[in-house]
Amino acid sequence: MGIETAGRVPKTVCVIGGGVTGLTAAYRLGKAGYLVTVVEQNPEAGGMLSSFFTGGSRLEHIYHHIFTSDTHVRSLADELGLEDQIEWYHPRDALLSGRHLYPFTGPMDLLRFRAIPLWDRIRTGLLVLRAGRMRNFAALEQQTAADWLHRQGGRRAYETLWKPLLRAKFDTDAEEVSAVWIWNKFKLRGGSRKGGKGRETLGYMRGSFGRMVDRLVEEIGAVGGSVLTRTTALDISKRENGGYAVTCILEDCSARTLSCDAVVACIAGRQFANIAGALRLPREYLEKVTSVTHKANLCLTLRMYHPLTDFYWTTICDSLPFVVMVEHTNLTGTGPYRGAVVYLSRYLGITDPLWTCTDDDIYRLFCGELDRILPSFSSSQVIEWRVRRTRYAQPVVLRDYGQRVAGIDTPDPGVKLAGMAQIYPQDRGVNYAIALAGRAASAVEAYLEEKPES
Ligand SMILES: Cc1cc2nc3c(=O)[nH]c(=O)nc-3n(C[C@H](O)[C@H](O)[C@H](O)COP(=O)(O)OP(=O)(O)OC[C@H]3O[C@@H](n4cnc5c(N)ncnc54)[C@H](O)[C@@H]3O)c2cc1C
Structure with a gap:
């Protein structure tokens, strides 16, 4: 991984996970002079914030907005030259209770x-x-x-x-x-009501938050780093010289080993424990890391000819297969997508039979319910749809969570863990992912500054 610059070989860091946490940590470390490689198993970077094209515009696979108090997102967007691309909106929200849609803003x-x-x-x-x-x-x-x-x-x-x-x-x-x-x-x-004359104010980036993801990837490349997609880290081990080896599997099933001076795993604790066996971390630590469970998420995106309601966010209080309906285009307008964009979302455990249903079944089930509850819905209105599955979508925050959750430092000083579960007391979100990435990058820097040349 190391390249020679002015006679000095920069120290190298492997970042596992190309979501917003991994990319931001890599960006910070790259700026600080380290040579960074990010490995991401998916075909594209961004993790939960990744996007696709629909109706001629880019859109997140999963609904995203930010709050006015999300200062870390705002300052990162500023650094990346995108602050003025965040538009601020006053959405209208609703509750569906007893089959009745109540405005709830x-x-x-x-x-x-x-x-x-x-x-x-x-x-x-x-x-x-x-x-x-x-x-x-x-x-x-x-x-x-x-x-x-x-x-x-x-x-x-x-x-x-x-x-x-x-x-x-x-x-x-x-x-x-x-x-x-x-x-x-x-x-x-x-x-998020402050500054909005008492009304809730939510932000969305013109052209999608995918632009932030792109800019992070560009900036990592600009300082000599790289983001390898379709590359799954399988194993982290220690090298005899005090460094680390991260063995990855590529799409064509070939293996590639990255040697580095430090590792930051920006993934869930359970995913980390699965690939950290060779580090021989203490059992109590691994138990702590794996004790936090995560809910999965199913998100169906519909692009439709017409909007369904006037509301941006509808919380479903009735018993339906989806629990939130987000009409993204009631925030942004339908223009960019040549149609209305609606997300139907459901959090669930992976033992729930719905998790392993086919995309077609999920589409039919969710739309069948929409048909029953909203007279404005008809499946003939759907231009395009897709289902996104996120296995590690939401850590389950139990009582005394502060004591249950492991910190960024692992028992191996050159290996850091910065997954969503490390965010507390705030709930996970892009803002806190960016803050966590900053702390993880500082922890790596502190370690590498102390570490003798390998
Ligand atoms: C339904 C839903 C709605 C949300 N809405 C909002 C919102 O409105 N506003 C907001 O701020 N936040 C929202 N979030 C949360 C936000 O998306 C996350 O907090 C944030 O994106 C987490 O980023 P991350 O990098 O920590 O994790 P991830 O995005 O999960 O990134 C981790 C990456 O690691 C990769 N990976 C895992 N294991 C390996 C391996 N062994 N090798 C290589 N790669 C690996 C994964 O493929 C993934 O891309 C939402 C989340 C969900 C699920």
Whole structure:
């Protein structure tokens, strides 16, 4: 991997995973003078933020927006010359409850939400306000979101509003999720109302966030690094000279070994444990890393002739096979895609039979339900559709998560782990992935500065 520059061979780093965390870590390390190779198993870089072309424009495989408080995304976009490409919108949101679509954008919508008694609506409003102002989350760490919401907002509000919301994200693990997770959601959503005259403000990049992914890849290349796609890391081992070897398998089934001075694995803990056997890490550490489970996600994208509703984000409180409906083009307008773009999303465990259904079955199941609940839907309106499966989509944040989760440093000083599960107390998201990448890059730099030449 090393190339000679001015008589000095730069130290080399292998980054496993070409999602936004891996690419940002590689970009930071490349700028700091290290020679970086990113290996990504998929055909394209970007991970969950990767995109494809539809209707003549680029679109994420999975719905993405940012919040005004996402300062790490904004400053990275600025560094990459893209800050002025972020457009800011005031979306309209809704809840589907009892087959009825309730507007649910602001506090007045909560007051009008007749599915729960008035007193519980008031309690719920106060709960959201109080939570948004809370700074210290220590008292929430040992409580489940279910208990906390139940106590603070009342049984009816919990059953009608919060339980479906928790189930939407955590499926069968919903009742076990920590109160810290939901508190963070309240804070984030409250924060994104600041500066928007009390209205929620969401950002989206003109031409898709894929442009950020492209710019990161370009910048990594500009300082001599590379991003190898269709390249799966299979094994990390130690070399006798104190460096590391990352053995990869390529698309044609040939193997390639990358030698390097340090490794950053920007993947889930379980994926890391699967390829770290040769490092002989302590059993307790591996147990910690693998103890965090992740929900998978199925996301069906529809491009249609006409919009379905006026809402950007609809949370489904009824029992349907998908749990969120995101009408992306109610944020951006339909122009770029020559049609309306709608995402239907479902988080689930991988033992759920839906996970192994064919794409055709998922399309038929989700659209069959749309047909039942929305008179505006007809399958003849669908121009194009596709299903995206994400195995490690959402870490399940249990009580005392802070103590359960491993840090960036692994017991092997030259190997760092920076997966989504390392993000806490915030929920995973592009903003925190970028921040995590910065910390991982600093940890690698600190290690390499201390390390003698190999
Ligand atoms: C449904 C959904 C909606 C979301 N919406 C938003 C949103 O609106 N706003 C927001 O900020 N965030 C959102 N997110 C979260 C955001 O996408 C993630 O936090 C972020 O993209 C995570 O980046 P990452 O690099 O850590 O992980 P990933 O994107 O998962 O990247 C990890 C990469 O590692 C690769 N990999 C794994 N193992 C190996 C191996 N052995 N060898 C080579 N490559 C390997 C994988 O293929 C993958 O590309 C959403 C996520 C989901 C699932």
